[in-house]
Amino acid sequence: DGGITQSPKYLFRKEGQNVTLSCEQNLNHDAMYWYRQDPGQGLRLIYYSQIVNDFQKGDIAEGYSVSREKKESFPLTVTSAQKNPTAFYLCASRRGDKGNSPLHFGNGTRLTVT
């Protein structure tokens, strides 16, 4: 079955450490996205990539970095510069055509930094 896989489901890190969240899709989608979800704040866009080897900052990119070396993969690194990294992180993808195809989401990674 096609879908988006995020791993791990739960991640714990000490403050000051970088951590990388994995996102893989086998939907053959061109565009991929990272969102952050905090209670009472909905979803906020961190980074997005419309094609391989290209990505753009979203609304809250500070303290995060991404890469898009393969169509299937869009890992997110939460750096020590992110002031409040504890959150639920969601990866999404879509066809990327101009027809406004809907976003498909993974099951998320809950990151806790202490």
Next chain:
Amino acid sequence: GEDVEQSLFLSVREGDSSVINCTYTDSSSTYLYWYKQEPGAGLQLLTYIFSNMDMKQDQRLTVLLNKKDKHLSLRIADTQTGDSAIYFCAESISGGYQKVTFGIGTKLQVIP
């Protein structure tokens, strides 16, 4: 600018209909979406409607769009306990990058 607003909470009895409302501000929205999120999970696409449509029905789900008032609603008929979740309204705006803006989510509680 773009902004999507939803009420935070809705409680209904099992078997009743649920109506979740959403307002958006960007008149250039092309598609409007409804997503469902169960605890600890990602967002699941329920349905979507193109901005030149007024209504879309899909089994127990009915989406109504009032473009003049920029108001979108999701009606769930015969609501079941399995419908308890957070429901997100989202709009997609045409452009070089088709930005999707989400509402804050409405938590639906179904009382047995």
